[in-house]
Amino acid sequence: MKPKQSETVQARGPWGAMPRASDPLKLVVVAGPDEGKEIALGSSATIGADPDSTLALQDRLVSRKHATVSHVDGRVLIKDNGSRNGTFLGGTRIHEAEVSIGAVITIGGSAVAIHPRWHVREVPPSSARQFGDLFGESVTMRDVFAVLERVSPGMATVLIEGESGTGKELAARSVHSASLRATQPYVVFDCASVPAELAESELFGHKKGAFSGATSDRQGAFQRADGGTLFLDEMGELPLDLQPKLLRVLETGDVRAVGDDVTRKVDVRLVAATNRDLHAEAQRGRFRGDLLYRLEVVKVRLPPLRQRPEDIPGLATRLLEGKLAPGDAIAGPNFDRLMGYSWPGNVRELRNVLTRAVALAQPPVVFDKLVFNLGPASSAPLTIGAEFPGVSSPVPFKVAKAQLLQSFERAYASALMERHRGNILRAAAAAGVSRQFLYDLLHRIEGSERADDAPELAE
Secondary structure, eight states: OOOOOOOEEEEEETTOOOOTSSSSEEEEEEESSTTEEEEEEEEEEEEEESTTEEEEOOOOOOOOTTTEEEETEEEEEEEEEEEESSSSTTTTESSSEEOTTOOOEETTEEEEEEEEEEEEOOSSSSSSEEEEEEEEHHHHHHHHHHHHHTTTTTTOEEEEEETTOOOOHHHHHHHHHHHHHTTOEEEEEEESSOOHHHHHHHOBBBOOOSSOOOOOOOOOHHHTTTEEEEESGGGGGOGGGGHHHHHHHHOOOOOOOOOOOOOOEOOOOOOOOOOHHHHHHHHHSSHHHHHHHHHEEEEOOOOOOGOOOOOOOOHHHHHTTTOOOOOSSSSSSHHHHHHSSSSSTTHHHHHHHHHHHHHSSSSSSGGGGGOOOOOTTTSSSOOOOHHTOOOOSSSOHHHEEEEHHHHHHHHHHHHHHTTTTTHHHHHHHTSSOOOHHHHHHHHHHHHHHHHHHSSSOOO
């Protein structure tokens, strides 16, 4: 398989801490003969087999002056120094690339992560390639597995972060299945799908006559999950006025149904998930900080698929198991297409693409003859003027990137709202984002359009 072009990766550690570009950094060997070794990263560090290297490795597959990592003006740059075996970022061979904090680079038979100096690796990566229904051979996924393996048997609350389609619900169900409560109820409460006026009743239950339409007593999610696990999906969508009541239940174990004067004890293990940055939401006043700290006893972040492309072959093999002609191999140009695509919908999108291709194929199903309905490959050459109108060239990279992002947001939001006839709820669901995110996006676009229409000042 041909190496793909260099690319930039946005990354966070599996424990969900949001690094800042200004943080002092360190290089940590997370796999290989020197696993556990770490050094502070100043403005620049060399990695290689040479004992004089800043990060000297004993890996025989590593060249003497294999690569250089630089941290300048908040940017982390990786440069391969003509090594024999190459430098890889998530399966992509790179020569020179800018990466984000949390990224893991592969050098020879070793993997080196870039972390803030405050970052603590609490447990080594799991040797398993699967945790429940989650699969991954990459170091980042095995880091997640290691944490979940340790915490699942206990009672600690778990907060799972990650983009849509990364497998947050699978992770929650797998935690329950690996716990001592596996034979007890597992209840899912989707905070985004319940109307705000009904959320309290759905979560805590209600008594007959508590409100119009309450024709009988009803158990809430907490009562139904008593003795087992309650999974709160899309936690960031929980109404703000309901959050203090949830906090009280988590702290005392007492639940009071709407319209009831009596509180009842419940024994529930809580697992929550969100695709939002709840710390940022708390700073904006949209999420209670005290509830956040109560939720993130153990916090894990599921990495997007674009940050772990080395997992794509194994995922495709599992998803296509029993569907291909006997002896057929997952290889060839179609395999290159899967590896070259950025997968904005993550594993869910990969599953849907493969399922659709198989459903439309003529038997016998041969992998390299499947037709994949993908967007443009991430490795496709870019011609700024033609491919992305509205982006001026030549301009500084950050300016061009901002122009492109602004143009994309306007075009995407316009088409999305037109398709769903202005229905915010349906549009947000179709886009895989929260309603609040879409509101903010539309307001931002509206503000920038007003600024564009304003008269220019004379010099």
